Amino acid sequence: MTRLRSLLLRWLLVPTLSLWALGFVAGYMRSLSQAHEAYDRTLLGSALVVSERLNMADGEVVADLPYAALEMLRTDAQDSIFYRIADLKGGRFITGYEDLPAPAALPREEPVFYDAAYKGHDIRVVALAFTVVDGAEQRPLLVQVAETMDARRQLTWRIVADAASVQLLLIAAAAGLIALGVRQGLAPLKRLRDEVRARGAHDLTPVDTRTVPREVAPLIHAINSHTERQRQLSEAQVRFVANASHQLKTPLTLLRAQVGHALMQIDLEAMRGVVSRLHEATDTTGRLVGQLLALARSEPGRTLEVEDVELTALAREATFEMLPVARGKGIDLGFEGSDSLLVRGERVLLRELVANLVHNAIVYTQERGTVTVSVGKRAQCATLCVVDNGPGIAPAERARAFERFYRIAGSQTQGSGLGLAIVKEICDRHGVDIALVDAPGGGLCVDLVWSCEIIEAQ
Numbered sequence: 433m434t435r436l437r438s439l440l441l442r443w444l445l446v447p448t449l450s451l452w453a454l455g456f457v458a459g460y461m462r463s464l465s466q467a468h469e470a471y472d473r474t475l476l477g478s479a480l481v482v483s484e485r486l487n488m489a490d491g492e493v494v495a496d497l498p499y500a501a502l503e504m505l506r507t508d509a510q511d512s513i514f515y516r517i518a519d520l521k522g523g524r525f526i527t528g529y530e531d532l533p534a535p536a537a538l539p540r541e542e543p544v545f546y547d548a549a550y551k552g553h554d555i556r557v558v559a560l561a562f563t564v565v566d567g568a569e570q571r572p573l574l575v576q577v578a579e580t581m582d583a584r585r586q587l588t589w590r591i592v593a594d595a596a597s598v599q600l601l602l603i604a605a606a607a608g609l610i611a612l613g614v615r616q617g618l619a620p621l622k623r624l625r626d627e628v629r630a631r632g633a634h635d636l637t638p639v640d641t642r643t644v645p646r647e648v649a650p651l652i653h654a655i656n657s658h659t660e661r662q663r664q665l666s667e668a669q670v671r672f673v674a675n676a677s678h679q680l681k682t683p684l685t686l687l688r689a690q691v692g693h694a695l696m697q698i699d700l701e702a703m704r705g706v707v708s709r710l711h712e713a714t715d716t717t718g719r720l721v722g723q724l725l726a727l728a729r730s731e732p733g734r735t736l737e738v739e740d741v742e743l744t745a746l747a748r749e750a751t752f753e754m755l756p757v758a759r760g761k762g763i764d765l766g767f768e769g770s771d772s773l774l775v776r777g778e779r780v781l782l783r784e785l786v787a788n789l790v791h792n793a794i795v796y797t798q799e800r801g802t803v804t805v806s807v808g809k810r811a812q813c814a815t816l817c818v819v820d821n822g823p824g825i826a827p828a829e830r831a832r833a834f835e836r837f838y839r840i841a842g843s844q845t846q847g848s849g850l851g852l853a854i855v856k857e858i859c860d861r862h863g864v865d866i867a868l869v870d871a872p873g874g875g876l877c878v879d880l881v882w883s884c885e886i887i888e889a890q
Protein backbone atom coordinates (compact mmCIF):
# COMPACT_ATOMS: atom_id res chain seq x y z
CA MET A 433 0.00 0.00 0.00
CA THR A 434 1.36 3.40 -0.91
CA ARG A 435 1.18 6.20 1.54
CA LEU A 436 -0.49 9.17 -0.05
CA ARG A 437 1.82 11.54 1.74
CA SER A 438 5.08 9.96 0.56
CA LEU A 439 3.60 9.53 -2.93
CA LEU A 440 2.77 13.24 -3.14
CA LEU A 441 6.09 14.26 -1.64
CA ARG A 442 7.98 12.03 -4.05
CA TRP A 443 6.09 13.35 -7.04
CA LEU A 444 6.53 16.96 -5.99
CA LEU A 445 9.97 16.90 -4.39
CA VAL A 446 11.92 14.95 -6.98
CA PRO A 447 10.99 17.25 -9.90
CA THR A 448 11.44 20.35 -7.73
CA LEU A 449 14.91 19.24 -6.63
CA SER A 450 15.87 18.45 -10.24
CA LEU A 451 14.69 21.89 -11.27
CA TRP A 452 16.64 23.33 -8.38
CA ALA A 453 19.83 21.55 -9.58
CA LEU A 454 19.29 22.84 -13.12
CA GLY A 455 18.73 26.34 -11.75
CA PHE A 456 21.93 25.97 -9.74
CA VAL A 457 24.00 25.22 -12.86
CA ALA A 458 22.32 27.97 -14.90
CA GLY A 459 22.76 30.42 -12.00
CA TYR A 460 26.45 29.56 -11.73
CA MET A 461 27.03 30.24 -15.43
CA ARG A 462 25.14 33.51 -15.29
CA SER A 463 26.90 34.72 -12.16
CA LEU A 464 30.28 33.76 -13.59
CA SER A 465 29.66 35.79 -16.72
CA GLN A 466 28.54 38.73 -14.56
CA ALA A 467 31.67 38.39 -12.40
CA HIS A 468 33.79 38.35 -15.59
CA GLU A 469 32.09 41.52 -16.76
CA ALA A 470 32.86 43.36 -13.51
CA TYR A 471 36.41 42.05 -13.08
CA ASP A 472 37.25 42.50 -16.76
CA ARG A 473 36.64 46.26 -16.40
CA THR A 474 39.14 46.41 -13.50
CA LEU A 475 41.61 44.28 -15.47
CA LEU A 476 41.33 46.66 -18.42
CA GLY A 477 41.90 49.58 -15.99
CA SER A 478 45.09 47.85 -14.82
CA ALA A 479 46.23 47.37 -18.41
CA LEU A 480 45.66 51.08 -19.07
CA VAL A 481 47.63 52.01 -15.94
CA VAL A 482 50.50 49.78 -17.12
CA SER A 483 50.32 51.39 -20.57
CA GLU A 484 50.52 54.89 -19.07
CA ARG A 485 53.78 53.92 -17.42
CA LEU A 486 55.48 53.01 -20.68
CA ASN A 487 57.94 55.56 -22.07
CA MET A 488 60.69 55.77 -24.62
CA ALA A 489 64.24 56.51 -23.55
CA ASP A 490 67.15 56.42 -25.99
CA GLY A 491 65.05 54.63 -28.56
CA GLU A 492 64.17 51.87 -26.11
CA VAL A 493 60.86 51.23 -24.36
CA VAL A 494 61.09 51.67 -20.63
CA ALA A 495 58.43 50.34 -18.28
CA ASP A 496 58.25 52.18 -14.98
CA LEU A 497 56.58 49.37 -13.04
CA PRO A 498 57.95 48.99 -9.54
CA TYR A 499 56.59 46.07 -7.45
CA ALA A 500 54.42 48.43 -5.38
CA ALA A 501 52.68 49.66 -8.51
CA LEU A 502 51.91 46.10 -9.56
CA GLU A 503 50.68 45.28 -6.06
CA MET A 504 48.21 48.13 -6.42
CA LEU A 505 46.77 46.58 -9.54
CA ARG A 506 45.74 43.38 -7.84
CA THR A 507 41.99 43.22 -7.52
CA ASP A 508 42.09 40.64 -4.79
CA ALA A 509 44.57 39.59 -2.14
CA GLN A 510 44.62 35.99 -3.41
CA ASP A 511 44.97 36.74 -7.09
CA SER A 512 48.35 37.00 -8.81
CA ILE A 513 48.90 39.51 -11.55
CA PHE A 514 51.16 39.12 -14.58
CA TYR A 515 52.02 41.43 -17.44
CA ARG A 516 53.93 41.31 -20.67
CA ILE A 517 55.01 44.11 -22.98
CA ALA A 518 56.08 43.34 -26.53
CA ASP A 519 56.23 44.98 -29.91
CA LEU A 520 52.86 44.84 -31.61
CA LYS A 521 54.53 44.22 -34.94
CA GLY A 522 57.08 41.46 -34.91
CA GLY A 523 56.15 40.46 -31.36
CA ARG A 524 59.60 41.12 -29.87
CA PHE A 525 59.41 40.69 -26.09
CA ILE A 526 60.30 43.82 -24.16
CA THR A 527 59.51 43.27 -20.49
CA GLY A 528 57.37 41.38 -17.99
CA TYR A 529 56.57 37.66 -18.08
CA GLU A 530 57.90 36.47 -21.40
CA ASP A 531 55.92 33.23 -21.60
CA LEU A 532 52.51 34.76 -20.88
CA PRO A 533 50.16 33.20 -23.51
CA ALA A 534 49.57 35.48 -26.48
CA PRO A 535 46.06 36.35 -27.77
CA ALA A 536 44.70 34.40 -30.73
CA ALA A 537 44.30 37.63 -32.69
CA LEU A 538 46.15 40.89 -32.18
CA PRO A 539 44.07 43.70 -30.65
CA ARG A 540 43.38 46.79 -32.77
CA GLU A 541 41.36 49.71 -31.32
CA GLU A 542 39.43 47.49 -28.90
CA PRO A 543 41.10 45.44 -26.19
CA VAL A 544 40.86 41.64 -26.41
CA PHE A 545 39.91 39.47 -23.40
CA TYR A 546 40.66 35.76 -23.23
CA ASP A 547 41.08 32.83 -20.86
CA ALA A 548 44.33 30.91 -20.69
CA ALA A 549 46.41 28.74 -18.37
CA TYR A 550 49.66 29.98 -16.90
CA LYS A 551 51.97 28.44 -14.28
CA GLY A 552 49.28 25.96 -13.36
CA HIS A 553 46.61 28.63 -12.92
CA ASP A 554 43.59 29.55 -14.97
CA ILE A 555 44.09 33.16 -15.93
CA ARG A 556 42.06 35.91 -17.54
CA VAL A 557 44.06 38.10 -19.88
CA VAL A 558 43.41 41.45 -21.47
CA ALA A 559 45.52 42.46 -24.45
CA LEU A 560 45.52 45.96 -25.89
CA ALA A 561 47.47 47.90 -28.47
CA PHE A 562 49.25 50.99 -27.14
CA THR A 563 51.53 53.38 -28.99
CA VAL A 564 54.41 55.19 -27.18
CA VAL A 565 55.60 58.37 -28.83
CA ASP A 566 59.09 59.77 -28.59
CA GLY A 567 59.44 62.85 -30.69
CA ALA A 568 58.79 61.77 -34.24
CA GLU A 569 59.08 58.06 -33.45
CA GLN A 570 55.92 56.10 -32.77
CA ARG A 571 56.16 52.59 -31.40
CA PRO A 572 53.01 50.39 -31.34
CA LEU A 573 53.17 47.97 -28.41
CA LEU A 574 51.17 44.95 -27.28
CA VAL A 575 50.29 45.28 -23.61
CA GLN A 576 48.98 42.12 -21.86
CA VAL A 577 47.84 42.08 -18.27
CA ALA A 578 46.60 38.84 -16.71
CA GLU A 579 45.21 37.80 -13.37
CA THR A 580 44.32 34.49 -11.80
CA MET A 581 40.59 33.78 -11.52
CA ASP A 582 40.27 32.92 -7.81
CA ALA A 583 38.43 36.11 -6.89
CA ARG A 584 35.94 35.74 -9.75
CA ARG A 585 35.20 32.15 -8.89
CA GLN A 586 34.82 32.88 -5.23
CA LEU A 587 32.42 35.72 -5.90
CA THR A 588 30.41 33.51 -8.25
CA TRP A 589 30.24 30.68 -5.71
CA ARG A 590 29.18 33.08 -2.97
CA ILE A 591 26.33 34.52 -5.07
CA VAL A 592 25.14 31.12 -6.27
CA ALA A 593 25.44 29.40 -2.90
CA ASP A 594 23.50 32.19 -1.19
CA ALA A 595 20.65 31.96 -3.72
CA ALA A 596 20.65 28.15 -3.76
CA SER A 597 20.54 27.81 0.01
CA VAL A 598 17.56 30.19 0.20
CA GLN A 599 15.84 28.11 -2.50
CA LEU A 600 16.61 24.88 -0.64
CA LEU A 601 15.13 26.32 2.52
CA LEU A 602 11.99 27.28 0.56
CA ILE A 603 11.71 23.78 -0.90
CA ALA A 604 12.09 22.23 2.55
CA ALA A 605 9.41 24.58 3.90
CA ALA A 606 7.12 23.66 0.96
CA ALA A 607 7.67 19.94 1.67
CA GLY A 608 6.71 20.52 5.29
CA LEU A 609 3.59 22.41 4.21
CA ILE A 610 2.63 19.65 1.77
CA ALA A 611 2.98 17.02 4.47
CA LEU A 612 0.86 19.15 6.78
CA GLY A 613 -1.70 19.77 4.01
CA VAL A 614 -2.01 16.07 3.24
CA ARG A 615 -2.47 15.35 6.93
CA GLN A 616 -5.19 17.98 7.14
CA GLY A 617 -6.77 16.74 3.92
CA LEU A 618 -6.88 13.18 5.19
CA ALA A 619 -8.27 14.09 8.58
CA PRO A 620 -11.92 13.66 7.41
CA LEU A 621 -11.02 10.17 6.17
CA LYS A 622 -9.58 9.27 9.56
CA ARG A 623 -12.80 10.50 11.16
CA LEU A 624 -14.71 8.34 8.70
CA ARG A 625 -12.56 5.32 9.54
CA ASP A 626 -13.23 5.78 13.26
CA GLU A 627 -16.94 6.15 12.56
CA VAL A 628 -17.05 2.95 10.48
CA ARG A 629 -14.95 1.04 13.05
CA ALA A 630 -17.29 2.05 15.82
CA ARG A 631 -20.32 0.65 13.97
CA GLY A 632 -22.14 -2.47 15.04
CA ALA A 633 -22.06 -5.51 12.76
CA HIS A 634 -25.71 -5.03 11.75
CA ASP A 635 -25.49 -1.32 11.10
CA LEU A 636 -25.70 -1.10 7.31
CA THR A 637 -26.89 2.51 7.08
CA PRO A 638 -25.10 4.62 4.47
CA VAL A 639 -22.00 6.57 5.50
CA ASP A 640 -22.48 10.33 5.55
CA THR A 641 -20.58 11.82 2.59
CA ARG A 642 -21.03 15.46 3.58
CA THR A 643 -17.87 15.65 5.67
CA VAL A 644 -15.51 13.86 3.28
CA PRO A 645 -13.45 15.62 0.57
CA ARG A 646 -15.25 15.86 -2.75
CA GLU A 647 -12.69 13.59 -4.45
CA VAL A 648 -13.43 10.80 -1.99
CA ALA A 649 -17.22 11.14 -2.16
CA PRO A 650 -17.62 8.90 -5.27
CA LEU A 651 -15.75 6.12 -3.45
CA ILE A 652 -18.00 6.44 -0.40
CA HIS A 653 -21.06 6.53 -2.69
CA ALA A 654 -19.90 3.32 -4.34
CA ILE A 655 -19.33 1.67 -0.95
CA ASN A 656 -22.71 2.94 0.23
CA SER A 657 -24.51 1.48 -2.75
CA HIS A 658 -22.68 -1.79 -2.24
CA THR A 659 -23.72 -1.80 1.42
CA GLU A 660 -27.27 -0.96 0.37
CA ARG A 661 -27.32 -4.00 -1.93
CA GLN A 662 -25.99 -6.10 0.94
CA ARG A 663 -28.71 -4.72 3.20
CA GLN A 664 -31.41 -5.51 0.65
CA LEU A 665 -29.98 -8.96 0.18
CA SER A 666 -29.88 -9.77 3.88
CA GLU A 667 -33.35 -8.27 4.37
CA ALA A 668 -34.61 -10.36 1.47
CA GLN A 669 -33.06 -13.46 2.96
CA VAL A 670 -34.66 -12.83 6.34
CA ARG A 671 -38.00 -12.19 4.62
CA PHE A 672 -37.61 -15.28 2.50
CA VAL A 673 -36.85 -17.57 5.42
CA ALA A 674 -39.85 -16.20 7.33
CA ASN A 675 -42.17 -16.55 4.32
CA ALA A 676 -40.88 -19.94 3.34
CA SER A 677 -41.27 -21.48 6.77
CA HIS A 678 -44.70 -19.93 7.13
CA GLN A 679 -45.82 -21.14 3.72
CA LEU A 680 -44.45 -24.63 4.11
CA LYS A 681 -46.03 -25.17 7.50
CA THR A 682 -49.59 -25.44 6.18
CA PRO A 683 -49.05 -27.98 3.37
CA LEU A 684 -46.75 -30.04 5.61
CA THR A 685 -49.37 -30.15 8.37
CA LEU A 686 -51.87 -31.17 5.70
CA LEU A 687 -49.54 -33.86 4.38
CA ARG A 688 -48.96 -35.19 7.89
CA ALA A 689 -52.68 -35.33 8.55
CA GLN A 690 -53.29 -37.15 5.29
CA VAL A 691 -50.51 -39.65 5.97
CA GLY A 692 -52.03 -40.30 9.40
CA HIS A 693 -55.42 -40.68 7.81
CA ALA A 694 -54.03 -43.14 5.21
CA LEU A 695 -52.41 -45.23 7.94
CA MET A 696 -55.74 -45.62 9.70
CA GLN A 697 -57.43 -47.10 6.63
CA ILE A 698 -57.93 -50.82 6.75
CA ASP A 699 -59.66 -51.08 3.41
CA LEU A 700 -57.14 -50.96 0.55
CA GLU A 701 -59.48 -49.07 -1.80
CA ALA A 702 -60.15 -46.38 0.77
CA MET A 703 -56.40 -46.10 1.43
CA ARG A 704 -55.80 -45.74 -2.33
CA GLY A 705 -58.18 -42.74 -2.40
CA VAL A 706 -56.36 -41.03 0.50
CA VAL A 707 -52.95 -41.75 -1.00
CA SER A 708 -54.07 -40.28 -4.33
CA ARG A 709 -55.05 -37.03 -2.54
CA LEU A 710 -51.70 -37.27 -0.78
CA HIS A 711 -50.07 -37.48 -4.17
CA GLU A 712 -51.80 -34.27 -5.31
CA ALA A 713 -50.83 -32.56 -2.07
CA THR A 714 -47.14 -33.43 -2.56
CA ASP A 715 -47.41 -31.94 -6.08
CA THR A 716 -48.72 -28.71 -4.63
CA THR A 717 -46.05 -28.67 -1.95
CA GLY A 718 -43.36 -29.34 -4.54
CA ARG A 719 -44.72 -26.46 -6.59
CA LEU A 720 -44.65 -24.20 -3.59
CA VAL A 721 -41.02 -25.08 -2.89
CA GLY A 722 -40.20 -24.28 -6.54
CA GLN A 723 -41.99 -20.94 -6.23
CA LEU A 724 -40.21 -20.06 -3.02
CA LEU A 725 -36.86 -20.82 -4.60
CA ALA A 726 -37.75 -18.67 -7.63
CA LEU A 727 -38.73 -15.89 -5.26
CA ALA A 728 -35.37 -16.14 -3.51
CA ARG A 729 -33.55 -16.08 -6.84
CA SER A 730 -35.40 -13.05 -8.17
CA GLU A 731 -34.99 -10.93 -5.03
CA PRO A 732 -33.44 -7.53 -5.71
CA GLY A 733 -29.84 -7.48 -4.47
CA ARG A 734 -28.92 -10.85 -5.90
CA THR A 735 -26.93 -10.73 -9.14
CA LEU A 736 -28.72 -12.57 -11.93
CA GLU A 737 -26.91 -15.26 -13.88
CA VAL A 738 -27.73 -13.65 -17.19
CA GLU A 739 -27.24 -15.39 -20.53
CA ASP A 740 -28.72 -15.34 -24.05
CA VAL A 741 -31.98 -17.24 -23.85
CA GLU A 742 -33.95 -18.47 -26.81
CA LEU A 743 -37.39 -17.29 -25.65
CA THR A 744 -39.60 -19.22 -28.09
CA ALA A 745 -38.04 -22.58 -27.27
CA LEU A 746 -38.02 -21.89 -23.54
CA ALA A 747 -41.68 -20.82 -23.51
CA ARG A 748 -42.72 -23.80 -25.64
CA GLU A 749 -41.04 -26.26 -23.25
CA ALA A 750 -42.45 -24.58 -20.14
CA THR A 751 -45.92 -24.61 -21.70
CA PHE A 752 -45.91 -28.23 -22.74
CA GLU A 753 -44.66 -29.28 -19.34
CA MET A 754 -48.12 -28.28 -18.12
CA LEU A 755 -49.86 -30.57 -20.61
CA PRO A 756 -50.69 -33.23 -17.99
CA VAL A 757 -52.36 -30.60 -15.76
CA ALA A 758 -54.23 -29.19 -18.75
CA ARG A 759 -55.38 -32.66 -19.86
CA GLY A 760 -56.64 -33.37 -16.37
CA LYS A 761 -59.09 -30.51 -16.86
CA GLY A 762 -59.71 -31.12 -20.54
CA ILE A 763 -58.18 -27.77 -21.36
CA ASP A 764 -57.00 -27.04 -24.88
CA LEU A 765 -53.45 -25.81 -24.31
CA GLY A 766 -51.87 -24.27 -27.40
CA PHE A 767 -48.62 -22.60 -28.32
CA GLU A 768 -48.00 -20.07 -31.09
CA GLY A 769 -44.70 -18.70 -32.28
CA SER A 770 -41.88 -20.11 -34.33
CA ASP A 771 -39.40 -17.26 -34.81
CA SER A 772 -36.21 -17.59 -32.88
CA LEU A 773 -36.04 -14.74 -30.36
CA LEU A 774 -33.02 -14.20 -28.17
CA VAL A 775 -33.41 -12.29 -24.92
CA ARG A 776 -30.98 -11.73 -22.09
CA GLY A 777 -31.99 -13.28 -18.80
CA GLU A 778 -31.64 -16.01 -16.21
CA ARG A 779 -32.99 -19.17 -17.79
CA VAL A 780 -34.40 -20.73 -14.59
CA LEU A 781 -36.32 -17.58 -13.72
CA LEU A 782 -37.76 -17.06 -17.20
CA ARG A 783 -38.98 -20.66 -17.15
CA GLU A 784 -40.58 -20.16 -13.74
CA LEU A 785 -42.25 -17.02 -15.11
CA VAL A 786 -43.90 -18.86 -18.01
CA ALA A 787 -44.74 -21.87 -15.84
CA ASN A 788 -46.53 -19.70 -13.29
CA LEU A 789 -48.59 -17.88 -15.91
CA VAL A 790 -49.60 -21.07 -17.72
CA HIS A 791 -50.36 -22.84 -14.44
CA ASN A 792 -52.61 -19.97 -13.33
CA ALA A 793 -54.40 -19.92 -16.67
CA ILE A 794 -55.08 -23.66 -16.46
CA VAL A 795 -56.05 -23.66 -12.79
CA TYR A 796 -58.42 -20.67 -12.95
CA THR A 797 -60.05 -21.52 -16.27
CA GLN A 798 -63.12 -23.76 -16.20
CA GLU A 799 -62.90 -27.32 -17.50
CA ARG A 800 -62.64 -27.69 -21.26
CA GLY A 801 -61.46 -24.09 -21.57
CA THR A 802 -58.75 -22.78 -23.83
CA VAL A 803 -55.28 -21.50 -22.92
CA THR A 804 -52.95 -20.16 -25.59
CA VAL A 805 -49.37 -19.05 -25.13
CA SER A 806 -47.92 -16.95 -27.94
CA VAL A 807 -44.41 -15.58 -28.43
CA GLY A 808 -43.67 -12.93 -31.04
CA LYS A 809 -42.39 -9.47 -31.79
CA ARG A 810 -43.95 -6.05 -31.50
CA ALA A 811 -41.93 -3.17 -33.00
CA GLN A 812 -38.72 -5.17 -32.63
CA CYS A 813 -39.48 -6.05 -28.98
CA ALA A 814 -40.03 -9.61 -27.83
CA THR A 815 -43.51 -10.32 -26.49
CA LEU A 816 -45.14 -13.20 -24.66
CA CYS A 817 -48.90 -13.49 -24.09
CA VAL A 818 -50.84 -16.01 -22.07
CA VAL A 819 -54.52 -15.86 -22.98
CA ASP A 820 -57.30 -17.92 -21.44
CA ASN A 821 -61.07 -17.89 -21.64
CA GLY A 822 -61.62 -18.22 -17.91
CA PRO A 823 -63.22 -15.74 -15.51
CA GLY A 824 -60.41 -13.17 -15.81
CA ILE A 825 -59.46 -10.76 -13.02
CA ALA A 826 -61.62 -7.73 -12.29
CA PRO A 827 -59.74 -4.46 -13.10
CA ALA A 828 -59.96 -3.38 -9.44
CA GLU A 829 -58.10 -6.54 -8.33
CA ARG A 830 -55.36 -6.44 -10.99
CA ALA A 831 -52.83 -4.32 -9.12
CA ARG A 832 -53.23 -6.29 -5.90
CA ALA A 833 -52.95 -9.61 -7.71
CA PHE A 834 -49.20 -8.98 -7.96
CA GLU A 835 -48.77 -8.67 -4.19
CA ARG A 836 -47.19 -11.55 -2.34
CA PHE A 837 -49.64 -13.99 -0.77
CA TYR A 838 -52.58 -12.08 -2.20
CA ARG A 839 -55.29 -14.40 -3.39
CA ILE A 840 -58.53 -13.21 -4.89
CA ALA A 841 -61.46 -14.12 -2.68
CA GLY A 842 -63.13 -17.30 -3.87
CA SER A 843 -60.02 -18.66 -5.59
CA GLN A 844 -59.70 -22.40 -5.34
CA THR A 845 -57.87 -23.74 -2.32
CA GLN A 846 -54.58 -24.84 -3.82
CA GLY A 847 -52.21 -21.95 -4.30
CA SER A 848 -50.23 -19.62 -2.09
CA GLY A 849 -50.76 -16.22 -3.70
CA LEU A 850 -47.09 -16.19 -4.73
CA GLY A 851 -47.37 -16.97 -8.45
CA LEU A 852 -48.05 -13.48 -9.83
CA ALA A 853 -45.73 -11.85 -7.24
CA ILE A 854 -42.91 -14.02 -8.57
CA VAL A 855 -43.90 -13.21 -12.16
CA LYS A 856 -43.82 -9.48 -11.40
CA GLU A 857 -40.47 -9.68 -9.63
CA ILE A 858 -38.90 -11.65 -12.48
CA CYS A 859 -40.32 -9.11 -14.98
CA ASP A 860 -38.87 -6.21 -12.97
CA ARG A 861 -35.44 -7.84 -12.79
CA HIS A 862 -35.47 -8.48 -16.57
CA GLY A 863 -36.81 -5.12 -17.75
CA VAL A 864 -40.07 -6.65 -18.94
CA ASP A 865 -43.36 -4.73 -18.91
CA ILE A 866 -46.29 -6.77 -17.66
CA ALA A 867 -49.99 -5.95 -18.04
CA LEU A 868 -53.15 -7.85 -17.10
CA VAL A 869 -55.80 -7.07 -19.69
CA ASP A 870 -59.13 -8.49 -20.83
CA ALA A 871 -58.80 -11.29 -23.35
CA PRO A 872 -61.00 -10.96 -26.46
CA GLY A 873 -62.88 -14.12 -25.42
CA GLY A 874 -63.65 -12.74 -21.95
CA GLY A 875 -60.81 -14.35 -20.01
CA LEU A 876 -57.48 -12.98 -18.87
CA CYS A 877 -54.64 -11.94 -21.12
CA VAL A 878 -51.25 -11.55 -19.50
CA ASP A 879 -49.15 -9.44 -21.81
CA LEU A 880 -45.34 -9.25 -21.45
CA VAL A 881 -43.14 -6.92 -23.53
CA TRP A 882 -39.34 -7.09 -23.27
CA SER A 883 -37.39 -3.85 -23.50
CA CYS A 884 -36.32 -3.53 -27.13
CA GLU A 885 -32.90 -5.11 -26.91
CA ILE A 886 -33.59 -8.47 -28.50
CA ILE A 887 -30.84 -9.85 -30.59
CA GLU A 888 -32.08 -11.31 -33.85
CA ALA A 889 -30.97 -14.90 -33.87
CA GLN A 890 -31.59 -15.52 -37.54
Ligand SMILES: Nc1ncnc2c1ncn2[C@@H]1O[C@H](COP(=O)(O)OP(=O)(O)O)[C@@H](O)[C@H]1O
Nearest residue numbers: 792793796824839840843847848849850851852
Ligand atom coordinates in the same frame (compact mmCIF):
# COMPACT_ATOMS: atom_id res chain seq x y z
N1 LIG B 1 -55.48 -16.63 -15.41
C1 LIG B 1 -56.18 -16.23 -14.36
N2 LIG B 1 -57.54 -16.13 -14.43
C2 LIG B 1 -58.21 -15.70 -13.37
N3 LIG B 1 -57.71 -15.37 -12.18
C3 LIG B 1 -56.37 -15.46 -12.02
C4 LIG B 1 -55.54 -15.88 -13.10
N4 LIG B 1 -54.30 -15.87 -12.68
C5 LIG B 1 -54.32 -15.47 -11.39
N5 LIG B 1 -55.58 -15.22 -11.01
C6 LIG B 1 -56.01 -14.71 -9.69
O1 LIG B 1 -54.93 -13.98 -9.11
C7 LIG B 1 -54.66 -14.48 -7.79
C8 LIG B 1 -53.19 -14.46 -7.54
O2 LIG B 1 -52.54 -15.42 -8.33
P1 LIG B 1 -51.19 -16.04 -7.87
O3 LIG B 1 -50.32 -14.95 -7.42
O4 LIG B 1 -50.70 -16.95 -8.91
O5 LIG B 1 -51.55 -16.85 -6.58
P2 LIG B 1 -52.29 -18.25 -6.46
O6 LIG B 1 -52.41 -18.82 -7.82
O7 LIG B 1 -51.37 -19.04 -5.59
O8 LIG B 1 -53.59 -17.93 -5.81
C9 LIG B 1 -55.20 -15.86 -7.76
O9 LIG B 1 -55.70 -16.14 -6.46
C10 LIG B 1 -56.35 -15.82 -8.76
O10 LIG B 1 -57.56 -15.48 -8.14
Ligand SMILES: [Mg+2]
Nearest residue numbers: 792847851852
Ligand atom coordinates in the same frame (compact mmCIF):
# COMPACT_ATOMS: atom_id res chain seq x y z
MG1 LIG C 1 -50.84 -19.12 -9.05
